[in-house]
Amino acid sequence: MAISSLEYYLRPRTVAIVGASQKRGAIGNTVVKNLADLEFKGKVFCVNPRYEEVEGFPCFPTVKDIPEHVDVAVIAVPGDFVESAIKDCADMGVSFALILSAGFAEMGEEGLKRQNDILKICQESGLRIIGPNTVGTYNIKDKISLSFTPVSATNWLAGNVGVVTQSGAVGGTIVNIGAEEEIGFSYMFTLGNQMDLTTIDMLESMIDDSDTNIITSYMEAVPDGKRLKEVAKKALHQHKPFIVYKSGRSEAGQKAALSHTASLTGSNATFELVAERYGVTTVDSLDEIIDAAKAFNSKRRPKGNRVATIVISGATGIMIADNLSEVNHQLAELSEETKQRLREVVPSYLPIENPVDIASTLMTNPILYKHCIQTLVDAEEVDSLIVHLPIGVDMGGMKFANDIIEVANTTEKPIIVLTVGSEQSMGDVRKVLNKNNVSAFNSVQSATKALSYLLKYENVYKSRGELEQFELMNQSTDTFLKASTGPSITEPEVKRLLSQFDIPIPQGVVVKNHEELMQASVGLEFPLVAKIVSAEITHKSDVGGVILPIKNIEELNQAFETIRNNVRQNAPNASIEGILVEELVQGPFLEAIVGVTRDPAFGPVIMCGLGGIYVEVMKDVSQRLAPITEQEAMEMIQQLKSYPIFNGVRKGTKYDVEAFAKTLSQVSKLALNLGDSWSDIEINPMIIREKGKGVMALDGLITFSTDVKETVQQ
Amino acid sequence: MAISSLEYYLRPRTVAIVGASQKRGAIGNTVVKNLADLEFKGKVFCVNPRYEEVEGFPCFPTVKDIPEHVDVAVIAVPGDFVESAIKDCADMGVSFALILSAGFAEMGEEGLKRQNDILKICQESGLRIIGPNTVGTYNIKDKISLSFTPVSATNWLAGNVGVVTQSGAVGGTIVNIGAEEEIGFSYMFTLGNQMDLTTIDMLESMIDDSDTNIITSYMEAVPDGKRLKEVAKKALHQHKPFIVYKSGRSEAGQKAALSHTASLTGSNATFELVAERYGVTTVDSLDEIIDAAKAFNSKRRPKGNRVATIVISGATGIMIADNLSEVNHQLAELSEETKQRLREVVPSYLPIENPVDIASTLMTNPILYKHCIQTLVDAEEVDSLIVHLPIGVDMGGMKFANDIIEVANTTEKPIIVLTVGSEQSMGDVRKVLNKNNVSAFNSVQSATKALSYLLKYENVYKSRGELEQFELMNQSTDTFLKASTGPSITEPEVKRLLSQFDIPIPQGVVVKNHEELMQASVGLEFPLVAKIVSAEITHKSDVGGVILPIKNIEELNQAFETIRNNVRQNAPNASIEGILVEELVQGPFLEAIVGVTRDPAFGPVIMCGLGGIYVEVMKDVSQRLAPITEQEAMEMIQQLKSYPIFNGVRKGTKYDVEAFAKTLSQVSKLALNLGDSWSDIEINPMIIREKGKGVMALDGLITFSTDVKETVQQ
Known part of the structure; x- marks a missing residue:
């Protein structure tokens, strides 16, 4: 969000502390005392029916009794009392509520319900919420603490580094160990459960902020992958280094993250691809956040x-x-x-x-x-x-x-x-x-x-100019997939799509009966291959749905019959749309695999590799965020361990990597144009002929995500 | 070396400082002052014709003028004067000379010559030398400094960690940062150019030392790989953790190491294998040395x-x-x-x-x-x-x-x-x-x-008991290779060796003429393969020296002629020992490669991998220090990325990994038995048949190191 929208959160004229306490050491006291200790210039209103004043500030029974507009209400009451306090804030037109209290989504189902109830109040009223389950915010530049960490236990040094984290403990540690290395900070935001305002919102404002030149972040989850990409891009264009320590990378870490701040951690592999493209500096520890900030300083x-x-x-x-x-x-x-x-x-x-x-x-x-x-x-x-x-x-x-x-x-x-x-x-x-x-x-x-x-x-x-190219490629039309009703779309349909994106496919025709078969055979050159076409059959060979090589008319007729019989027997409930008859492609060529997976958070990711054991056993694949330019596709291919095979390491044959790179780029554009209803694209095999002779997609499959499939089937 | 041999170096009764100086800050002064500051209990004799006393100790014109036996002479004169000082020490029967002075092997050819001259003196006299180009030794336990690092700038904490390094700066840093983490040390040795006593000597004594429980070391070079293995083994058996930071790992690092302390850095890959076998904790930084010592403490x-x-x-x-x-x-x-x-x-x-x-x-x-x-x-x-x-x-x-x-x-x-x-x-x-x-x-x-x-x-x-097994396997006989005169030994000779170690080879005979050929054909089953036998031809196919498949007697006769003609034409100077006729092995099988390389420092290292692209392009190999047990061989095979292929990932065929493991272990024993004159053993292909059907070495090559070859040819 724009930094200006946060103005009265960062430099409030009036702050109310709900749950203010006279008891030293209590959270409700420390928040008040922090403001006093740092000589806060605005007005402080304490809220607690038991007191008339706290640390020298006036105290009111409820928020409703405060005689002025409140910019920020800091909520420091036990979880059970938060909802009623928020209701009061909403009624009184308070601008921001910072909920320090825990006991919400991080505690499981019941807590999540409580959190959602509060979210509803805030959505209806326009009240913006930071937290719950957070230690708050430091405006280090202006010496304003909205936090229950005692300022006496902190080490504030003003400077140009912004900190945005989910975890309060981590935010405080970064500020403390940074100051010891003479790294000064502008703001520190800890977002906790990110019920309303998220790390992404705060990151965005930090990029806008003229006092912040370097942005650091510790994240367990990426609340919105698409927006994170935008934030990263914006930071890059403004030449503000963006340093991220993303945890929850291992399976064990993800599991631990799930129970903490109740958030999914997102795909780390894709996050790394995002970071690579947009120049995000990814680090592996809190110390490295400081090291990186130090270097960029x-x-x-x-x-x-x-x-x-x-x-x-x-x-x-x-x-x-x-x-x-x-x-x-x-x-x-x-x-x-x-x-x-x-x-x-x-x-x-x-x-x-x-x-x-x-x-x-x-x-x-x-x-x-x-x-x-x-x-x-x-x-x-x-x-x-x-x-x-x-x-x-x-x-x-x-x-x-x-x-x-x-x-x-x-x-x-x-x-x-x-x-x-x-x-x-x-x-x-x-x-x-x-x-x-x-x-x-x-x-x-x-x-x-x-x-x-x-x-x-x-x-x-x-090379940020190149990002513009990706932008231009990034025009989703979402017009292709609406007609399909199965768990996937058929091979001829996929090939039609590929063809629209200039990706070569074999000569072929779908036929429904013998008459069409005879017509088709006239225009095709033997040997041929015949394959079943059915949206319900994704593994065609398994049901006897593929026959090759077909050398003449007789064999073609026979193949047509055999496939029909095989499928009737092995997949009696599948609706058959016809049989695809294609020219059989002859060698020499390499068999490659091209795939695109749609990461639910960050969007399509394209991969390539050589087929068979190279991908299956040796796990030799390259990945990039889609779309990719031809140049980037070439880098992907060159990064394969098996790359020497493209250059003819064994038999001396050099294969058409240029055509392969061009096709990879085209597949990535196709993926962008498919909208959001699919989950995977697989072209396997994509054959790579000798240098100068191009590539060809021999088979293709597009599958839908389970959610979407259900929607389609309704 | 035994700790007792170092007794008078570690706790000298008398110390002479050659080049002692009254000038504060000079090296020759600091050494003396350090002894004074730490209240050294022995006698101190300064040597410098210009003074009568230094820091309160008597000063003599030369070492020869000292009236008592000197346990340790610390040499702190400029490089040019070291030789004469050492001569004096040798003449006077001084036990140890610690040469702090620089200007020797680390300075190139001329310096190396100077160093060797001194080495000769010490070898003739029995004087033991530490250095040159070192900052010396700390006996932290007994508070004795033989070093020019001012004790005021050090942070000594006595304890049970020993430090042995080449670099003086590094040794001091380890002691200083260790003390700050409450890690106490027994001794710190810095060896510099290791002209006489080396890091290995000192490591050995630290293992013997009852006050040292943990041994830490920073090494650029391994002066003697064989002894390092022994030291590592000894440390393991005594349950004393041995922590090593080995630098000079990269090409750039090795180059830098070459110019520093003038020492080869040795093979890092092999060093890692040694560490793995003997439980050496290898770390990547000085901080990690401290971290490890802290954990083991x-x-x-x-x-x-x-x-x-x-x-x-x-x-x-x-x-x-x-x-x-x-x-x-x-x-x-x-x-x-x-x-x-x-x-x-x-x-x-x-x-x-x-x-x-x-x-x-x-x-x-x-x-x-x-x-x-x-x-x-x-x-x-x-x-x-x-x-x-x-x-x-x-x-x-x-x-x-x-x-x-x-x-x-x-x-x-x-x-x-x-x-x-x-x-x-x-x-x-x-x-x-x-x-x-x-x-x-x-x-x-x-x-x-x-x-x-x-x-x-x-x-x-x-699992240290298993090491005993390796010991038993480690009986080198060195009887096999003496007869050969070429750059390699011939395939039949290699196969004879393999066969002696129970490694299966194809049925076959070497024949010299048609008569022998006819005799041979009686006992062999077609199809056959025929190969040239010549110690001078290592790439047989390149000269037309291999023909297969041979299906009958006529083809066999023809093959014999063709190979002879091909070789006469393509390698006219090669002496032909005959033609090897073997039964051609039929599939299904996997083609593997087994190799052994003799690391000049650490001895034989065995490797295995699947043939062709797996090794050549995908670099998919496993390595271990030879010899290996069958159990270890199995682990090697399982560590291959291509391991699923052995278990039939593609066609469902399971191959005989047990037989492969057994054979790997046998090859490693063979390597141990070949002595030191060879450089490489390659068995390629080693075929692995279906489970239960064993393996077979289809071809084998043993090459000699260049040095050895020259010796043999003389």
């Missing part, structure tokens, strides 16, 4: 993957080299010019290579370190720099830190500092660097990983 | 992979579930009894599942947390416990930490604590737990990973 960005590194210990150089390899970065090849400039200060007994190992000379020559760093960032062959600084405050580490900061101010290339050592010795050095937007890390792994986030993100950002 | 060990977890936030439970899945652990299924015991304290509105989410109730009920933890460790269905404790000191965290410690003292099951939050808030809580040997971590990832180290290690420890 500096405005310096790499143009490529060539990294120079200057180290005080050879071992660190080796560890850096190893870890860079793991994130697809390489050590820059230093030019002779760069080496000469380094040699101006590096003693002759030290070899000059990358990693530049200056050993302990930095302690004896006060200008050497800075000169080397400056030289390396100035070098054309270097895209970013990792600087090793294991020197603590007691050994003069601050001087070196300042040298690095000074050089960083002269360059647009990222400088990542490795402040490895004990916290006692290195902590302050690291903090000074972070404070000055030079990202410092205490492990090689986190440093190199963080560096890789930057390049990956910038690469997607640079 | 507690004596509590899991019996299985069922984990119970108690959390204060649902999100943490989900993250734990995800991360446990990644390390092959599962959430324990709680019994009704356990649930009932939990319910005694957990309020009825909270559901009881695993993760046990007690939300904020731990703050309001002082006995709840401890009761739950005790209940879960007591539960039979639970092997280990992860406890979430995000409560800082200010919120009463210490009380909860003490509750956990008290429960931990009642159980042999691991309790891992997750102290997630800012260092300021959680640091002290974590430290108290660690100090009491209850491992506490501030991230879910490191906690679950550390837990997995324990189980993996204990599982190998439990």
Whole structure:
């Protein structure tokens, strides 16, 4: 939602605390005390029939007794009393209710019912709800806490990073551990059960917010995949890094997530595809959220993957080299010019290579370190720099830190500092660097990983124009599938669709009787194949519904009879629409599989692979969010482990990967045009002929999701 | 080497510092000052012609002027002066020289020569050398520093963890960051260029040392693979966890390692196989060395992979579930009894599942947390416990930490604590737990990973008896290969070897002329195959040296002529030993490949995979250190991605994996018996018939390493 719609939630003029308490430590007291402690500028109205005042603020028996309009009502009463409080809020025209109380959907059926009752009230009245089952919201920028976490136990540092999470505990942890790394925050939203306003709403507002440059999120469920895609795209276009830690990835994690905040976690594989397309930085832990935010906090960005590194210990150089390899970065090849400039200060007994190992000379020559760093960032062959600084405050580490900061101010290339050592010795050095937007890390792994986030993100950002192409392809018409009544549509119908999208299919005709069969045989070239056509038969061979090869008219006549008899016997209740007679395609060719699955949250996902054991046994498939461009389709094919087979590894035959890529792109467009009633498209086999000779879809199946099927059958 | 041999290095009665200096900050001063600061109990003799005393110790012009026997001479002079100092030490019968100076093998050819000159002196005199290019040794237990790292900049905590590294910087970092996590150390050795004494020597002594229970190591190179295997085995048998971070894994890392401490990094893939067999805990960073040491520091060990977890936030439970899945652990299924015991304290509105989410109730009920933890460790269905404790000191965290410690003292099951939050808030809580040997971590990832180290290690420890079997198999005779003179030995010779090890081969005979051919044909059943036999021809088909199928006598005669002519024409210089005539094996069968490669450091490594595209394109292979038992061979086969094909995924045929496993084990024994002159064994194809019908080696090749070949040819 637009940030402006949240204005009176983020900076309320009036706040009511329902369930305010005089008892220190109680939730209803802490919320009030937090506002007092942070010197909240608006008006505070407490609500509790037992008190006349709480923490110096006036207290009223009910919300209805408050003499003014309330921007935000914070609900801190036990679950059983929430509904009546919300009713009062709705009646009084309160704008937002933040329900801290637990005991709703996360508690099972009964709780869900209670939650839905409240939702109904809010939908009727226009009251917007945050929660229930949440710890609330921090407006760190303006120092306004709408939360029961005591501000004394928090570590607020104002800055430009927004936090949106379901979990309250996680939101608070991110803010606390971030502040310790000198990362400042604008807002923290915890959404709990997301009954009304969701993480997606808050993410959207953060993108709009001019004070938020980096958006971080911990999610267990994606409440609306389609909107998440839009949010991710918007963030990309505004060049605001979007960092997500998505949990509930494993089966065990999904199960645990189901019982927590009562939400489905959605398909993680598809989420990763969404992230890849829209440049969302996905991380694997809370620490990595902070690492990524730290890296993005500096405005310096790499143009490529060539990294120079200057180290005080050879071992660190080796560890850096190893870890860079793991994130697809390489050590820059230093030019002779760069080496000469380094040699101006590096003693002759030290070899000059990358990693530049200056050993302990930095302690004896006060200008050497800075000169080397400056030289390396100035070098054309270097895209970013990792600087090793294991020197603590007691050994003069601050001087070196300042040298690095000074050089960083002269360059647009990222400088990542490795402040490895004990916290006692290195902590302050690291903090000074972070404070000055030079990202410092205490492990090689986190440093190199963080560096890789930057390049990956910038690469997607640079190619964001391509997303426009996908938009243009993304015009759903939903006109094709309405006529079907079975669990799937028939092969000739699928082939007609494929053909409309320029996907080659064999020459063929559907015939209903001998007369039509004879007519058909005139236009087709033997050998042929004959297949049963029935919406109720998805596995045609299993019922004896396929015969090949058919070499002449006699065999064709016989095949027609045999199939009819087989099907009558093996599937007596299936309605037969006819028999499909097609030219039999001759080799050499590869058999590929193309599939599209409709993820209920994120939409169609296309996959491809070589047929048979490659997909079934070796699980060798590539996937992308549909639609895809031909270029992206080519990348999919090249990512297959079996790709060398397309290039003729065995018999030397090269197959038509260009035509295959084009067809994959077309299938992805077709999927977009089918609307929302189908669940799977499978083209198997899709044959790939020799280079230049194209591809052909030999069989195709479109199935409906169970829900839709039932709807259709009614 | 035996720990007793190091006694006077570790606890010298007399130390000489060659290059002692009065200049504070200089290496030659710091070494002396360190001894003074730690109140070294032995005698200190400084060596420098310029001074009469340094830091209160007497100073002599040369080592030769020292009036007493010197146990350890610390060499802190520039590289150019080291040789003469070592000569003096050798002449005076000094026991150990620790060469801190750099400028040797790590600097290239010239430095290597200098190093070798010194090595010669030490080999002639019996003087043992540590270094050069090292920061030295800490005896933390007895507070003796033989190092130029100022003790003021270190953080020494005595304990039972030994550190052995090449890199001095890394050794110091491990000790410093370890101490901060309350991990105490016995000794730290940094070996630098490992000219004489190596990491392996020191690792060996640490295993002997009764004060060291856990051994940690950072390695770039493995100086002696065979000895490392022995050390790893010894550590396992003594039940001392051995934790290794091996760097130089990537190509870039290996290149960087080559220039650092001038050492080859060895094969990482093989190193991993060694680690797997002998229960070495391999980690990926310095932090993980500490994490692992922390986990092993507690004596509590899991019996299985069922984990119970108690959390204060649902999100943490989900993250734990995800991360446990990644390390092959599962959430324990709680019994009704356990649930009932939990319910005694957990309020009825909270559901009881695993993760046990007690939300904020731990703050309001002082006995709840401890009761739950005790209940879960007591539960039979639970092997280990992860406890979430995000409560800082200010919120009463210490009380909860003490509750956990008290429960931990009642159980042999691991309790891992997750102290997630800012260092300021959680640091002290974590430290108290660690100090009491209850491992506490501030991230879910490191906690679950550390837990997995324990189980993996204990599982190998439990099956250590199997290692004895490998020992028995490990009787090298080296009698087979001496006769050969070519780059490989001939197929019939290889098959004879295979046959000696009970590996089935086809019926066949080598013939030299038509007469022999006729004789041979009598005993063989058509169809046949004929192949050229020549030690100089490794690719027989390429020269037209293979003909099949041969259906009768006429074709056999013709094949004999054709092969002879083909070979004369295509390989005129090859000496022909005859033609191998074999029965042609008929299907159905699978074609597998079995190979053995001799790793120069670690010895033979056996691999298997399905032939053709599976190995070539899909890179689907399993590897193990040879020899292997039949059981291990079966695991190798089952680990193949293509394993379902053995079980008849496509045509329903089940193939004889048992016979394949038996044969793999036999090939691995054969490899052990071939001695050290070969480089590769390849059996391709090894055919696997239907279940019960066995396997057969259709072709075999043994090649020699280039070095050996040259030796043989001389």
